[in-house]
Amino acid sequence: MNKIFLVIQREYVTRVLKKSFWISSLLAPVLLTAIYAIPIWLAMKDKEHKKVAILDLSHLWKPVDLQDKELIFTFISKSEMQFKKEFSKDGYDAFVSIPANVLSNPKGVHIYSSKNIGLSLKESVERLIQNKVRQELMYQAGISKNVYEDTQVDIESDTITISDSGDETNSSSVGAMILAGVMGLILYVTLLLYGSQVMNGVIEEKSSRIIEVIISSVKPYQLMLGKIIGVGLVGLTQFVLWIVLTIGLTQVTSKVYASKASSMVGLSQDAQIKANADMAIAMQDSPMGEVTKVLESTNIPLVMFAFLFYFFVGYLLYSSLFAAIGSAVESATEAQQFTFIVMIPIILSFLLAQYTMQDPDSTIAFWSSMIPFTSPINMMVRLPYGVPIWELVASMVFLLIGFFVCSWISARIYRVGILMYGKKATWKELSKWLFYKG
Amino acid sequence: MLLSIRNLEKRYAEHVALQNISLEIPKGCIFGLLGPNGAGKTSLIRIITQITGPDAGEIYFDGERLRLEHADQIGYLPEERGLYKKMKVGEQLLYLAQLKGMRKDEALAKLKDWFIRLDIKDWWNKPVDDLSKGMQQKTQFIATVVHEPKLLILDEPFSGFDPINANMLKDEILAIKERGTTILFSTHRMESVEELCDEIALINHARVVLSGNKAEVQARFKKNQFMIRFEGNLMQMPGIEVISQQPSHAVLRLSEGIGTNEAIALLIQQVRLLEFKELIPSFNEIFIQVVSETN
The missing domain is CATH 3.40.50.300 (P-loop containing nucleotide triphosphate hydrolases)
Known part of the structure; x- marks a missing residue:
C-alpha cells in the first residue's frame, strides 16, 4: 500500500512541477474570464460620458428630460453663432442648439461637434428631442398627461421556442444547455487528455526499460493503479485550480466593473442605479449570465459532486484501458491502431451528448447516461435539466461496475504487455494475455 | 542456502x-x-x-x-x-x-x-x-x-x-x-x-x-592434458600421446594408469624439462562443449 502511495506521489509531483501544467492551469481561467468580462466591458465601454452643451431657445426642456446614460447635458445661454466656435475649448464634446419654434420646425435642431459625431450620440440626442417634441405635440392636441404616461409601456418578453414536437424551451434552458455543453466538453477533452497521458507514461516506462526494475519492487497492478491515480489527481488539481481561479478572476473583474460604475462622474443617484442595472443586464446578456441564471436554480453541490465523480471514475475506467494499450506497444505511433477503439466510445458519447442536450428525456439520452462508457459525459449533460435521483444513482453504480471490469481486464493485459518486447501486439495476442497465469 | x-x-x-x-x-x-x-x-x-x-x-x-x-x-x-x-x-x-x-x-x-x-x-x-x-x-x-x-x-x-x-x-x-x-x-x-x-x-x-x-x-572437464616447455628432442613414449609439438613447447595427453610422476620420470630421460603444467579447461570451452552436446 505504501508503495502505491510512492508511485502516486512520483506521478503527481513530476507532472505538477512541469511548466506546461501551470500554463494550462492559468490560461484556461484567463480565457473563461475573458469570455465573461469582454461583453460586459464592451457594454460599459459605450457608456463613456460625453458632455453636451444645450442651447434651448424653446425652453421646453428641463434637466429631468435629459437623463441619458451616456450624455451629460449642460444648459447654456450664449448665442449659437458665438458658442459653436467655443464649445470644444470649454470641454464639450458636442453642442446642440434648439430653435424657439422647434415644435413647428423640428428640422431646425443643429448638432455641432469637433470630431465626426458618433452615430450613437446623434441618435441619443435625436431620441431625447423627439420624445419631448412628440409629448408636447400630443399635449397640444389635447391628450392629457396621464393618458400619455399610461401609453409609455415597457415590454419585457420571455423568449420561448417551440420545437416541432411541441416542446417548449424557455430562456433558462438555454442556460442549462450552455452549462451542460460546457461540462460535457470539459469531460470529453479531459478524458482524452489525461487518458493519453497515462498511456504515454506507460509507454515511457516500457520503452526506457525502467519497467523491469520497478516491477521487481512493486506489483504491476500497483504501478498501473498508482500511475492512473497520480495522473487523475493531477487532473483534479487542475479542475480545482480552474474553478478557484475562474471564480476569483471573475469576482475581481466584476468588483472592478462595479467600482467603475459607481465612480462615474457627475451622475445623479438615479443615474447610478441605472448604470448598475445596465451592468447587470449586460452580465445577463453574456453567456456567463445565462449560466449564472441556471446555477441559481440548480443544486450546485450535487452538480459539482456529480461532475467530480463522473470525471474521476470515468477517467479511471478509460485510463485503465489506455494503460493496457500503452503496455502492449513500444511507441506512441504503434499505439494508434489500438487507441481508436478506446477513443470511439468517448467520441460517440460526445456525439450522443448533442442529442441528449436537445432532448434530455429521450430514450437515447436515458441509455447513454446509463451505459458506463457513455454515461460520464451524457449524465453530466442531462443533469442541469434535472434527473430523477434513482437514475443518477443507478448510472453511478453501473459506472463503478464498469470501472472494476475494465481495470481487471486492463491489469491482466498490462502485466504481460509491459514485459513483451519485439513482438508486434495484435488483438488476438492481447486476448490471449488475458488468460495467462501469474 | x-x-x-x-x-x-x-x-x-x-x-x-x-x-x-x-x-x-x-x-x-x-x-x-x-x-x-x-x-x-x-x-x-x-x-x-x-x-x-x-x-x-x-x-x-x-x-x-x-x-x-x-x-x-x-x-x-x-x-x-x-x-x-x-x-x-x-x-x-x-x-x-x-x-x-x-x-x-x-x-x-x-x-x-x-x-x-x-x-x-x-x-x-x-x-x-x-x-x-x-x-x-x-x-x-x-x-x-x-x-x-x-x-x-x-x-x-x-x-x-x-x-x-x-x-x-x-x-x-x-x-x-x-x-x-x-x-x-x-x-x-x-x-x-x-x-x-x-x-x-x-x-x-x-x-x-x-x-x-x-x-x-x-576438474570434471579435465582431459588429462599437460603443457610442457623443454630443451632437447622429444621422442614417442609409451603411454604419452603428443597432441601438438613446437620446438620448445608441446601438449601431451597421459593414458590411463600413468600418473604425473611417471610421466615426468619418462620425460626427463629425453629432454631437459623447464615447465610441466596441467591444462585446465576454460569455461569458454566447457560452455561450448556442454551446450553443443545438449543441443
Whole structure:
C-alpha cells in the first residue's frame, strides 16, 4: 500500500512541477474570464460620458428630460453663432442648439461637434428631442398627461421556442444547455487528455526499460493503479485550480466593473442605479449570465459532486484501458491502431451528448447516461435539466461496475504487455494475455 | 542456502521456458548463471524477482518460502536497463530506494555515501538525459545496491562499461560480496565467470545441464592434458600421446594408469624439462562443449 502511495506521489509531483501544467492551469481561467468580462466591458465601454452643451431657445426642456446614460447635458445661454466656435475649448464634446419654434420646425435642431459625431450620440440626442417634441405635440392636441404616461409601456418578453414536437424551451434552458455543453466538453477533452497521458507514461516506462526494475519492487497492478491515480489527481488539481481561479478572476473583474460604475462622474443617484442595472443586464446578456441564471436554480453541490465523480471514475475506467494499450506497444505511433477503439466510445458519447442536450428525456439520452462508457459525459449533460435521483444513482453504480471490469481486464493485459518486447501486439495476442497465469 | 529453487516449471503458450529447475545458491557466494540466449535465464530471474510466477515448483529465500515482502531484500539489475529520462539522478535514486522499502532519510544518507564513494557528487541534480551511457550505468548500479539487499541479481552487469569502469564495478561487486551479500550473476562473458564466480549453473533448453562449484566443474572437464616447455628432442613414449609439438613447447595427453610422476620420470630421460603444467579447461570451452552436446 505504501508503495502505491510512492508511485502516486512520483506521478503527481513530476507532472505538477512541469511548466506546461501551470500554463494550462492559468490560461484556461484567463480565457473563461475573458469570455465573461469582454461583453460586459464592451457594454460599459459605450457608456463613456460625453458632455453636451444645450442651447434651448424653446425652453421646453428641463434637466429631468435629459437623463441619458451616456450624455451629460449642460444648459447654456450664449448665442449659437458665438458658442459653436467655443464649445470644444470649454470641454464639450458636442453642442446642440434648439430653435424657439422647434415644435413647428423640428428640422431646425443643429448638432455641432469637433470630431465626426458618433452615430450613437446623434441618435441619443435625436431620441431625447423627439420624445419631448412628440409629448408636447400630443399635449397640444389635447391628450392629457396621464393618458400619455399610461401609453409609455415597457415590454419585457420571455423568449420561448417551440420545437416541432411541441416542446417548449424557455430562456433558462438555454442556460442549462450552455452549462451542460460546457461540462460535457470539459469531460470529453479531459478524458482524452489525461487518458493519453497515462498511456504515454506507460509507454515511457516500457520503452526506457525502467519497467523491469520497478516491477521487481512493486506489483504491476500497483504501478498501473498508482500511475492512473497520480495522473487523475493531477487532473483534479487542475479542475480545482480552474474553478478557484475562474471564480476569483471573475469576482475581481466584476468588483472592478462595479467600482467603475459607481465612480462615474457627475451622475445623479438615479443615474447610478441605472448604470448598475445596465451592468447587470449586460452580465445577463453574456453567456456567463445565462449560466449564472441556471446555477441559481440548480443544486450546485450535487452538480459539482456529480461532475467530480463522473470525471474521476470515468477517467479511471478509460485510463485503465489506455494503460493496457500503452503496455502492449513500444511507441506512441504503434499505439494508434489500438487507441481508436478506446477513443470511439468517448467520441460517440460526445456525439450522443448533442442529442441528449436537445432532448434530455429521450430514450437515447436515458441509455447513454446509463451505459458506463457513455454515461460520464451524457449524465453530466442531462443533469442541469434535472434527473430523477434513482437514475443518477443507478448510472453511478453501473459506472463503478464498469470501472472494476475494465481495470481487471486492463491489469491482466498490462502485466504481460509491459514485459513483451519485439513482438508486434495484435488483438488476438492481447486476448490471449488475458488468460495467462501469474 | 540463501536461495533454494526446487523443481521449477514455467510454460508460455508456445514454449517451455523452464523445466524442472533445481538449484541451491549458498549464502555469500557469487553464483554464475550461464547459458546461451533464450535458454531460460531471464525467465528464471523473473521468477526469483517475483515479476512472474512459476507454474510449478517452489523457491525458498533464506529458509522461508519466497513472498512478496522478500522483494525488498533483493536487488536486481536487468540486462536491458533504463531510467526515467526526465527525472533528476538524485530524486530518481531516492524514489527507487524508497520503492525498496527504505525510509527517506535512510535512503538519502546511503545515497550520499555512494555518491561520494563513486565520486559523482555533482550529478545529484542532473537530469538522467544529460548523463552519458556509462554514467547511467553507474547510477543504475547504485539503484540496485543502495538498499543493501541479501541477494543481488546482476544480468550482464559489464555490458556497456568501459574497461576502467568495468574494473571499478568488479571491485564494487567483490566488496559487496565481502559484506556477505549473495550474488547471482548471469552472463555470457566466460572470463568474468572465471574471475568472479564461486559456483555456476549452466542452463540450456530450459534445463540445468551443468552445475556445481567452479573448481569442481573444471576438474570434471579435465582431459588429462599437460603443457610442457623443454630443451632437447622429444621422442614417442609409451603411454604419452603428443597432441601438438613446437620446438620448445608441446601438449601431451597421459593414458590411463600413468600418473604425473611417471610421466615426468619418462620425460626427463629425453629432454631437459623447464615447465610441466596441467591444462585446465576454460569455461569458454566447457560452455561450448556442454551446450553443443545438449543441443
